[in-house]
Amino acid sequence: MEADQKPTAPDGRGAVSRRDFLAATAATGIALGVGQGAAAAGQNAPAPRPENALTTAAPERYKGTAAGAVVAQLRAAGVRTLFHTNTSGFVPFWEAIYAAGDVQVINMTHEGQAVAAAAGYTMASRNLGFFFGSHVGIPNALSNTYNAWKDRVPLLLAFSGGQEEQGRDGFEWWDNPLGPTEAFTTWRGDLEAEDVTDTLRLAIKFAFGPPSGPVTLTFGAAGQPVEAPIHPIDLATMRARSRAPADVIEKVAQWLIEAEHPLFVVGSQIGIEGAYAEIVALAEKLSVPVAETMHSLYANFPNDHPLFVGELQAQRYPRQQDLLISFGESFTAGREDERGLTASVPRRLVHISHDAQALGRSFAPDVTILSDLRAAIRDLSDAVDAMATRDRVDRIRARRLAEVSALTSNLKQSREIALRASFDSSPLTWERVGFELEKALDKDAVIVPELGTQYYKIYRQLKLGGANKQRIGRTKGDALGWGVAAAFGVNLALPDRQVVALQGDGGFLFNQSEALWSIARYESPMLIVVMNNHSYNESRARNMLNGGTFYEAGKDFNGYLGDPNVEFAKIAEAYGLRGEKVTRAADLAPALQRCLRSMRDGKAVVLDIDVEVDGAPISQPTWYQRHSIAEIRKKRLNG
Amino acid sequence: MVDRRVVPLALMIALVVWMSDAVHTQGGDDPQVEKGRLVVAQVCTTCHTTLGRMLQVHKQTREQWKALVHFMISRGAQVMPDEIDAVTAFLAAQSGRERPTARSPGPPDRK
Numbered sequence: 065m066e067a068d069q070k071p072t073a074p075d076g077r078g079a080v081s082r083r084d085f086l087a088a089t090a091a092t093g094i095a096l097g098v099g100q101g102a103a104a105a106g107q108n109a110p111a112p113r114p115e116n117a118l119t120t121a122a123p124e125r126y127k128g129t130a131a132g133a134v135v136a137q138l139r140a141a142g143v144r145t146l147f148h149t150n151t152s153g154f155v156p157f158w159e160a161i162y163a164a165g166d167v168q169v170i171n172m173t174h175e176g177q178a179v180a181a182a183a184g185y186t187m188a189s190r191n192l193g194f195f196f197g198s199h200v201g202i203p204n205a206l207s208n209t210y211n212a213w214k215d216r217v218p219l220l221l222a223f224s225g226g227q228e229e230q231g232r233d234g235f236e237w238w239d240n241p242l243g244p245t246e247a248f249t250t251w252r253g254d255l256e257a258e259d260v261t262d263t264l265r266l267a268i269k270f271a272f273g274p275p276s277g278p279v280t281l282t283f284g285a286a287g288q289p290v291e292a293p294i295h296p297i298d299l300a301t302m303r304a305r306s307r308a309p310a311d312v313i314e315k316v317a318q319w320l321i322e323a324e325h326p327l328f329v330v331g332s333q334i335g336i337e338g339a340y341a342e343i344v345a346l347a348e349k350l351s352v353p354v355a356e357t358m359h360s361l362y363a364n365f366p367n368d369h370p371l372f373v374g375e376l377q378a379q380r381y382p383r384q385q386d387l388l389i390s391f392g393e394s395f396t397a398g399r400e401d402e403r404g405l406t407a408s409v410p411r412r413l414v415h416i417s418h419d420a421q422a423l424g425r426s427f428a429p430d431v432t433i434l435s436d437l438r439a440a441i442r443d444l445s446d447a448v449d450a451m452a453t454r455d456r457v458d459r460i461r462a463r464r465l466a467e468v469s470a471l472t473s474n475l476k477q478s479r480e481i482a483l484r485a486s487f488d489s490s491p492l493t494w495e496r497v498g499f500e501l502e503k504a505l506d507k508d509a510v511i512v513p514e515l516g517t518q519y520y521k522i523y524r525q526l527k528l529g530g531a532n533k534q535r536i537g538r539t540k541g542d543a544l545g546w547g548v549a550a551a552f553g554v555n556l557a558l559p560d561r562q563v564v565a566l567q568g569d570g571g572f573l574f575n576q577s578e579a580l581w582s583i584a585r586y587e588s589p590m591l592i593v594v595m596n597n598h599s600y601n602e603s604r605a606r607n608m609l610n611g612g613t614f615y616e617a618g619k620d621f622n623g624y625l626g627d628p629n630v631e632f633a634k635i636a637e638a639y640g641l642r643g644e645k646v647t648r649a650a651d652l653a654p655a656l657q658r659c660l661r662s663m664r665d666g667k668a669v670v671l672d673i674d675v676e677v678d679g680a681p682i683s684q685p686t687w688y689q690r691h692s693i694a695e696i697r698k699k700r701l702n703g
Numbered sequence: 704m705v706d707r708r709v710v711p712l713a714l715m716i717a718l719v720v721w722m723s724d725a726v727h728t729q730g731g732d733d734p735q736v737e738k739g740r741l742v743v744a745q746v747c748t749t750c751h752t753t754l755g756r757m758l759q760v761h762k763q764t765r766e767q768w769k770a771l772v773h774f775m776i777s778r779g780a781q782v783m784p785d786e787i788d789a790v791t792a793f794l795a796a797q798s799g800r801e802r803p804t805a806r807s808p809g810p811p812d813r814k
Binding site for chain 1: 745746749750752753756757759760761763767769770773774776777778779780781782783784787
């Protein structure tokens with residue numbers, strides 16, 4: 065069969081007419097435009113249906129090439145945005161994409177950046193990120209595949225080639241080509257012609273889990289003729305659902321009613337399920353303070369809410385709780401999370417997760433609950449209503465609200481004092497940058513940060529979560545080189561929203577300028593803020609924390625980035641984008657207005673801001689270990 | 704996996720004992736320093752488990768310590784408005800000499 069053969073009607077009679085296609089689509093229950101709808105949906109997208117999807121019709125049959133079957137199956141699942149990095153191995157797939165006519169391919173200039181963009185797109189849209197590229201690009205793709213795995217982002221990553229070169233040390237080949245991805249994937253498979261759509265369906269199932277995450281696939285030439293089923297797939301219901309037994313919910317509800325000092329910790333699964341309104345309602349019902357961990361992936365709770373007490377390890381109301389309930393937070397950030405939990409010493413610790421593999425994995429809860437977060441929150445709320453009188457609930461709420469509000473109000477005052485203490489200083493404080501961003505950006509802007517632990521100085525000046533701005537990132541994987549491309553992917557999914565990448569200068573230098581090519585090509589009117597302290601300040605501060613001989617000497621071998629002094633604005637201009645440079649506090653607000661005008665005109669901006677270094681100062685902040693190849697060469701040439 | 708009930712207790716005891724010695728040798732009976740010591744023990748030691756060592760290493764002026772307290776508040780430390788001066792006083796009481804200030808290393812000095 066020819067590679068460009070058109071798909072056939074379900075009954076196999078030649079090319080599909082629009083009428084036949086519509087009829088066949090309706091019969092399978094596949095909604096037209098699902099991809100675009102899902103892509104345009106924000107994080108407040110409608111809740112998944114309470115029951116798992118059931119197939120109600122026989123699968124449509126596709127007749128054509130294996131590559132065409134892949135496109136047809138992806139389209140049937142509502143996937144119409146594909147990410148790609150240059151290679152020559154996908155001619156049948158391109159033919160099928162061309163024939164489909166409604167599939168958008170986003171070209172990226174590096175596999176790792178493409179995976180980050182696909183991840184950002186998926187986190188913002190809850191669609192399925194699909195990347196295809198050369199298997200030689202697998203090593204390039206690995207760091208952001210790892211990040212996507214840590215963030216539990218459902219992705220399909222399809223790489224050219226099959227298994228035919230096994231054992232031959234062939235051209236551009238190593239044995240077991242998907243082997244390097246094994247640690248970062250929920251499943252790996254081969255898209256073979258004989259069962260191509262069955263394998264693809266399975267891959268999608270594994271991508272959504274739980275645990276959700278990347279799936280890698282080999283995807284050969286795919287020009288082989290096939291007749292394959294096209295499975296009806298509703299991505300909104302692909303994740304396997306779970307619900308807690310009533311007796312366990314009732315036990316925890318009882319503890320919650322009786323607790324003097326309960327605390328909620330909200331984690332990424334709130335964001336994955338979009339259960340924002342539910343967790344706010346439950347917290348408000350009994351005025352339970354809400355904390356997050358240091359590596360929270362989303363703004364899972366409004367940070368301007370009087371019940372929001374900040375990071376778990378820092379929280380002080382009170383230092384020790386009698387009940388801590390984790391809503392989808394797995395405490396996998398290591399030392400920081402461990403400190404938070406050990407400092408809290410809750411008498412009872414409850415872990416609720418929709419991922420069985422996460423339950424009790426990194427800490428020892430007293431009770432584990434396998435359940436969708438939305439369902440568990442609603443069940444707990446209902447159980448509280450059933451077990452306590454309205455009067456009792458009201459009394460608990462009123463008493464605790466006064467205490468927690470007093471604390472959060474005081475903390476707000478302290479932050480205001482800290483903000484104003486160096487408000488006009490230059491280089492700018494991080495707080496000032498956050499303050500000006502909050503003033504300038506839309507209320508529903510989306511922030512995609514990739515910053516070190518200084519991020520909190522910006523976050524607490526921004527109103528995030530709930531009806532406020534949304535935050536996606538920093539990736540829990542922390543492998544630098546993610547943020548700009550991920551923000552671009554978010555903007556693809558949310559074209560009507562302001563999208564802002566928050567980068568450090570050090571992070572931007574981790575292969576991120578390549579993403580500017582795609583940002584320019586696809587006219588993504590986003591803002592990329594480079595917090596430029598001319599340093600890897602996170603590692604510098606940590607390395608210097610406890611002193612030592614190189615601290616005493618003021619010699620930081622790694623941290624200083626100011627020589628060469630990178631002109632990030634000029635990098636933007638090299639890609640045809642706008643660049644802005646701010647060195648004085650008073651210049652930031654007008655510069656932001658110029659950025660917003662450029663964004664309204666459809667052009668992205670890189671805004672390079674000179675910001676302070678924090679942490680303990682060192683005596684020689686610009687020192688680095690000099691080495692000049694040119695001087696060596698000169699000496700040799702000059703005898 | 705750590706025993707979450709034992710480790711923090713041991714750490715807190717060690718830090719409070721150390722800080723108790725520190726305040727008596729360097730802070731005298733200044734009630735502001737004493738208040739600061741208690742706040743530091745409650746607020747800072749969760750994250751900064753090597754606080755004693757850090758205070759020995761990073762000797763700074765009172766002004767520098769105050770800037771650092773502001774900085775830590777912005778990073779999430781839950782120091783209340785009426786505790787800022789006390790925490791600063793305690794930290795300054797541990798200091799004897801000034802360290803260089805560098806708000807930003809900026810571009811290289813050489814032309």
